[in-house]
Amino acid sequence: MLYSAGQVSYLVGTFVVTSKPSSRYGTLSGYLELATSLGLDPDALMRSVGLDPADLAVPDKWVPTARIARLLELSARAGGREDFGILLAEYRQPSTLGPLSLVLRSEPVLRSALDLLIRYEHSYNEAIRIRLSEGNGLAVIRLWFEMGEPVAARQGEELAVAALHKIISDFLGPTWRPLSVCFSHDSPAKLDTHIRVLGDRLRFGHDFTGLMLYARDLDAPNSAADPGGRLGKDEAQWALGAPRSLTAADRARDLVEVLLPNGRCSADEVARAMGVDRRTLHRHLARSGDTLSSIVDVSRAALAERYLANDRYRMTEISALLGFAAPSAFTRWFRARFGDSPSQWRARRNRFPVEPEPIAPPPPEV
Numbered sequence: 001m002l003y004s005a006g007q008v009s010y011l012v013g014t015f016v017v018t019s020k021p022s023s024r025y026g027t028l029s030g031y032l033e034l035a036t037s038l039g040l041d042p043d044a045l046m047r048s049v050g051l052d053p054a055d056l057a058v059p060d061k062w063v064p065t066a067r068i069a070r071l072l073e074l075s076a077r078a079g080g081r082e083d084f085g086i087l088l089a090e091y092r093q094p095s096t097l098g099p100l101s102l103v104l105r106s107e108p109v110l111r112s113a114l115d116l117l118i119r120y121e122h123s124y125n126e127a128i129r130i131r132l133s134e135g136n137g138l139a140v141i142r143l144w145f146e147m148g149e150p151v152a153a154r155q156g157e158e159l160a161v162a163a164l165h166k167i168i169s170d171f172l173g174p175t176w177r178p179l180s181v182c183f184s185h186d187s188p189a190k191l192d193t194h195i196r197v198l199g200d201r202l203r204f205g206h207d208f209t210g211l212m213l214y215a216r217d218l219d220a221p222n223s224a225a226d227p228g229g230r231l232g233k234d235e236a237q238w239a240l241g242a243p244r245s246l247t248a249a250d251r252a253r254d255l256v257e258v259l260l261p262n263g264r265c266s267a268d269e270v271a272r273a274m275g276v277d278r279r280t281l282h283r284h285l286a287r288s289g290d291t292l293s294s295i296v297d298v299s300r301a302a303l304a305e306r307y308l309a310n311d312r313y314r315m316t317e318i319s320a321l322l323g324f325a326a327p328s329a330f331t332r333w334f335r336a337r338f339g340d341s342p343s344q345w346r347a348r349r350n351r352f353p354v355e356p357e358p359i360a361p362p363p364p365e366v
Contacts, residue, residue: 020066021127021147024098026059027068027159030091031075038079045074060098065127065156066147072155082188085155086197089162096163097124110171111218114141117167128160129302134215138179142210144309146302150340150349153309154185157209162197164211173223178213182206184310205312248274248284249295256292256299260323267292296323301337308346315342 032053035042046053049070055061076084095101100120107113118130127145134140143160145153161181169176180201181194187204188194194202255273259265270292271281285291300322307318319330334342 020064020149021125022062023065023068023125023127024059024096025055025061025063026096026098027125028056028071028088029059029093029096030088031071032056034084034088034091035075035079038075038081038084040075040079042075045078046071048074059096065125065145066149066151069145069147069151069153069156072159073152076155082190083158083193085158086162086193088155089159089166090197092163092166100124104167104171105222105224108222109219110168110222113167113171113222114218130164134218137215139213139215139218140208140210141213142208144209144306146305148301148305150308150345152349157183157185161209161211165198168211168213168217170224171222172217172220176217177201178211180212182208182210182212184209184312247288248281249288249290252281252285252290252292252295253299256296257303260296260299260303261321263323265296265323297337300333304334304342308342309349311346311350318342 031046032042035045043053049067051063051067051071055063072085072088076082081087097104100116100123104113104116107116114130114132118132121128121130127147128143129146130141130143132139132141141164143157143164145151145156145160147153161183165178165181168178177199178201180203181198182203184206185204187202191202251274252270255270256265259269259273267278267281271278274281276284281292285295303322304318307313307321313321315330316327319327322330324330324333331341334340334345338345340348
């Protein structure tokens with residue numbers, strides 16, 4: 001069986017083990033240079049979270065995303081630089097995304113480029129989620145991480161937003177400006193670097209992390225398109241393989257995330273929204289080995305991680321947003337799934353210094 005380079009499942013005895021969401025080492029492009037320029041010891045910092053500096057020479061190698069997030073947080077703290085993630089984004093090159101970068105560069109309009117960036121998330125970072133929505137002449141690009149463990153990701157989020165901002169700016173030209181750059185976390189003490197890289201339309205303590213722009217920008221032509229780059233694009237797309245297709249389970253999960261906070265997340269409601277009856281919904285989900293209950297559970301886990309990462313949400317609010325009748329039910333479910341109470345998870349996520357993580361042994365051959 002062929003496994004992806006990142007997140008895989010393999011059999012050990014009678015148990016199925018799933019590796020942690022991973023990212024390409026290319027994500028840390030420029031890290032050595034930046035850390036050294038700030039007077040830090042990049043070798044010691046990387047090894048403290050289970051990363052080998054020598055692997056930076058192999059950008060296509062995969063490593064758990066949580067380790068990268070921990071490294072960025074430790075580096076920001078050690079250097080006294082709340083803007084570490086933004087600074088690192090300035091070192092990024094288009095090649096950071098691997099073959100996908102060449103494909104993106106050849107897309108005719110921004111909309112198609114963003115569609116590829118979303119459909120090929122798994123080719124550069126298995127933990128990141130990017131979603132695009134439109135309405136009232138506006139386009140909103142939200143992004144977050146689903147790492148499955150309590151990891152502070154402020155610097156990682158700022159790096160991702162700045163990298164996305166750079167991709168769009170390269171696409172639409174240097175005069176483009178977003179309507180706003182949003183972060184769910186609080187504002188840093190100094191904003192000089194943020195304003196220099198992202199502009200002055202910054203919003204902190206927002207409901208989401210991402211970018212807002214005019215919907216018309218999505219159909220603006222690629223100002224840097226290379227008409228002669230078709231052959232290279234074809235080769236890069238072959239290297240990427242087929243994009244992850246949208247399944248019935250994916251559509252159901254999107255609907256579950258919308259219906260949970262409204263208390264209307266039932267099989268009948270999901271089936272109705274998908275334009276099928278209840279039996280047909282169950283049959284479609286069964287093809288991929290899913291049930292609506294399993295999808296609700298996975299969706300709740302992802303949403304819980306996202307809400308707990310934002311200190312603005314109280315536990316009672318998170319319980320209601322996840323569709324639980326009472327906070328006690330939410331706590332029982334969370335402990336059964338994650339092994340901690342929600343408050344313990346949040347405390348572990350925000351704890352410093354970051355606990356070092358040993359390098360895990362490779363999975364057994366199958």
